Amino acid sequence: MKKYAPFLLIDAVLVIIFCAIGRRTHEEANALAGLAKTSWPFLTGLVIGWSATFALYRDKFNAVLLLPTGIVAWLSTVVIGMVLRVLSGQGTQFSFIVVATLVLGAFLLGWRALVPVIAKIRARS
Numbered sequence: 001m002k003k004y005a006p007f008l009l010i011d012a013v014l015v016i017i018f019c020a021i022g023r024r025t026h027e028e029a030n031a032l033a034g035l036a037k038t039s040w041p042f043l044t045g046l047v048i049g050w051s052a053t054f055a056l057y058r059d060k061f062n063a064v065l066l067l068p069t070g071i072v073a074w075l076s077t078v079v080i081g082m083v084l085r086v087l088s089g090q091g092t093q094f095s096f097i098v099v100a101t102l103v104l105g106a107f108l109l110g111w112r113a114l115v116p117v118i119a120k121i122r123a124r125s
Contacts, residue, residue, distance in 0.1 A: 007063035008050055011073055014107040015042045018100070041084035042077050042104070049076025064115045074108040 019038040023031075053072045054061050063069055078101050082092050 004054075004061070004063040008046075010111060011046055011050070011077075011108055012043060014111070015039065015046055015077060015104065018042070018103050018107060021103075022099075037090070041088065041090070042081035042100075044084055045077040045080030046073055048080055049073040052076065064112055066109055066112045070109045070112040074105050077104055077108065 016039050019042065020035055023034055023038055049072045053069050057068060082097060085092050
């Protein structure tokens with residue numbers, strides 16, 4: 001699992017960026033503590049998704065694949081993140097769920113979609 005840590009870190013940083021953008025957009029105070037409060041539900045969902053994918057596909061696990069790793073990471077980040085937000089008393093308006101789903105999808109799937117494109121470009125050079 002150690003060799004996949006950089007890829008998990010990429011996902012985690014993207015989740016934190018998503019949360020930071022949201023906090024900045026709504027001009028929320030307490031930068032670091034607020035960011036931690038906003039991020040932890042989504043980061044927990046991300047780790048659960050990664051863990052589930054790794055457990056299910058241990059012999060064939062590939063952190064950069066869109067399916068299953070990217071899809072499972074994305075959906076677990078959104079679904080578990082929203083459930084944990086509700087349980088911890090944080091808001092989950094419908095518009096926020098839509099935005100979170102779309103932005104986290106673009107972030108967590110986007111870099112994975114670029115990996116084969118970059119590999120092809122490198123192979124041509």
